[in-house]
Amino acid sequence: MALPDARGASLAAGLFFLGTSAIALVASSSYRVGTTASMGPGFMPTLVGAGLACVGVALVARSLIGFRVAAQWGPWRPLVCICAALLAAAWLLPQTGLIPALVVLMALSELALPERGPWGRWLVFAAACIATACTVFVGVLGLNVPLFAWRPA
């Protein structure tokens, strides 16, 4: 896995911080900033946002001087699959219950693997996992989630 070199990283970090600080500053502009003696809700976000903007500028500036070579970001598939798995589970859990959500979770996570084994073995493993999960989380720990439900939003 190739890590981006310092320049690409600085640029990315700098832009990210600049963007975030912009959002924060805009979002907190509607709150009272107040004085140091009487700090309002907007004081901290504004102060921190301003600081973050400075750091962002510094990082972008640094990335333009110094180092060479563009950044490498590594394979995208694991990230996309894992995030997709979680998002799918997030949407499915309240609507369809535990079991369908876990099935989708495991299927998408499996896609994140660089190389996959035989399907049959995966099915057995998945069944075992889901059964264990249901027993432990709902049976033993008393988690408040239906195993199988149909509540379309």
Place this chain on the structure above:
Amino acid sequence: MIDQLLLGFGAALTWANLLVCLVGVFLGTLVGVLPGVGPLVTISVLLPFTFGLGPMAGIIMLAGIYYGAQYGGSTTAILVNMPGEASSVVTAIDGYKLAQKGKAGQALAMAAVSSFAAGTLATLLVALFGIALSQLALSFGPPEYTLLLALGILGSLGLSRAPLLQSVGGVLFGLLLACVGADVATGAPRLAFGIPELADGLGLVAVALGLYGVTEVVRVLSAPAGGAAAATTEGIRPRLSAEELRAGIAPTLRGTAIGSLLGVLPGGGAAIASFVAYMVERKVNRQRSHFGQGELAGVAAPEAANNAAAQTSFVPLLALGIPANAVMALMLGALMIHGVSPGPQFADKQPALFWGLIASMWIGNLILLVLNLPLVGLWVRLSRIPYRYLLHIVMICTCVGAYSVNASGFEVALVALFALLGWFFLRAQVDPITVILAFVLGGALEENLRASLAASRGDFSVFYMRPVSLALLLAGAALIAFFAASRSGGWRESDA
């Protein structure tokens, strides 16, 4: 103090707590044995499941995981040259050589015994210093708290392995995350962007799981796969001769001293402690020419150090409310979620919990010793589970754990978001420890800052006119100087 320690033992020695400790230590060793899953990931994943346990049992379990992981990592370091934890890397140097010479039993036994001895001594130190620090801390007011929290956040800059600018950015970003949610004084929802679930702020679970747990999963999946080394499990019954035991005393004591000291300092921790202890032992030990070819002292010193550091890193947390490293930050979050605020008042207001936690540390060490020696064969077999199976276990625990916080899929979606962020931070060379520490401490920092300035009507002199504040300011300056002098400026590969 003795009767307080006894009070602690009384509180800790319930069957329920012992069971929970056992589970934690077992899980921790398991996790330590498995490469690709560390105590940080495990603690963040299991955090929501400890909510039903109550503060003492919950922390006991999480702490058990923490030092169980140290030991598990050492087992695989010795047996198959695969350190499961960063703190076991040095143990592998002499440990694996010993195993290759057929002396794996001695190495494992030495690791276990020196860890236990170090843990016992360190627990005593924690008992001693905890009180001293707490009594000092009773004189704390909002200005002192503010500076203390700022010091803690500053310490994360030392913990960070990222370039300075990105670390500062990470801290500020974490502070911003802490601002999300209801403002304490006015109740106005800040930075919530109209999303009702955010009105109460971001949960630690989602942030920790995403930034650490899932990011680590993605990282392992993105790295070129490595093969597990085959190893024999024969001839590894742990045993030591009296001669070897005696030779191990001095390295263990040296390792304990170094580990105890480094565990307390922000920026310290088990990994650094074990490296330093090994280096020192190499300089000091009479057998130094044998180091690197299978020398028991080369196992005893780093093992003692990493266990001692794991214990003493609780001191700043329990006595001052400052986490000394990432795991302690999660412990702090866990305690806060249970409604406990560790800090200067803690020992005074809740002595049973405070001393109970300290007592349980020693109990955990004992369980480690008793539990693990017979189970070595099992651990080795388990260390060879391919990641393709482990992945799903981690994902399921993450998903269900996050969901269980609020019985809402929103938290799970948040985990996905923070996982994306975590991946980005990895590439952009921002160390997530800076973000998490600032996030955990940011709320209290703002409150105390506001209170200090409100009381002094905007006068900043309150931060240097009082003796304790001044001392803290000077400590902060010293810390900055220390960091400036020792920063190597390079980005080192993640080893959590």
